[in-house]
Amino acid sequence: MKKIIHSLTIVMILDLLQITTSTNYNINKLKFNEVNIDSLFEKNKIEIYLLYFEILENNIQYPDIALAQAILESGYMTSQIFIENNNLFGMRFPERRETTAISENKGYSVYDCWTDSVKDYKLFQDFLFRNKEKTRDEYFDYLSRIYAEDGSYVFFVKKIIKNTEYIINDDNYIIFNQIKNSPHYLTYNKKICDFIKEKKIV
Numbered sequence: 001m002k003k004i005i006h007s008l009t010i011v012m013i014l015d016l017l018q019i020t021t022s023t024n025y026n027i028n029k030l031k032f033n034e035v036n037i038d039s040l041f042e043k044n045k046i047e048i049y050l051l052y053f054e055i056l057e058n059n060i061q062y063p064d065i066a067l068a069q070a071i072l073e074s075g076y077m078t079s080q081i082f083i084e085n086n087n088l089f090g091m092r093f094p095e096r097r098e099t100t101a102i103s104e105n106k107g108y109s110v111y112d113c114w115t116d117s118v119k120d121y122k123l124f125q126d127f128l129f130r131n132k133e134k135t136r137d138e139y140f141d142y143l144s145r146i147y148a149e150d151g152s153y154v155f156f157v158k159k160i161i162k163n164t165e166y167i168i169n170d171d172n173y174i175i176f177n178q179i180k181n182s183p184h185y186l187t188y189n190k191k192i193c194d195f196i197k198e199k200k201i202v
Contacts, residue, residue, distance in 0.1 A: 047077065051088075051168050054115055058122040061129070062139055064168040066121060069143075070162035070177040072153075077114075086111040089121050 028033045051070055055063045066089075073090040074082040079088045085105050093104040100116040100123065101109035109120060128134070161168065180195045 027114055037159055054118045058118055060122050061125055062136060064161050067164060068157045071160050072156055081108050086114045088114055088117040091120060098123050
């Protein structure tokens, strides 16, 4: 039964990719803090799948935390920094570590594509963990004290993690590993950057 469900989910994802990469996408003008968090996860789930799979592809530690941060920092991909800079994580241009950023705008890193923002988050983690890896609790503590400018940051990250449990589970990790090398996924994967950029079209 699980194999059937996995197969149906793979077909659904690939079908959604085929549909969404060929159509315009109107930007949601509602700001993140003006919307009930629960309501954000009823719409445009394909974007979350694409983002989560990209996070898995880059072997990012604590992928559920990274996914929640991207949603929070980018206001579900509607923030000005995301739209102008392709910056999902609110990353500042680094001075001491390797980066995929190509320039700086308004104090934040600019990327060619949002996928480069995910790759840069991996570089950020590699630099952070270069001497010693952090436990999950230690990572949350770092995010609360140093990464974020808001004392309630981790509270919202954890709430988003709770609301994205439908994606952050073992079944979807299995699905990712099944589809990541498929010809169909590789074909549509090339269009992912353009797909997300269509959010800029109003």
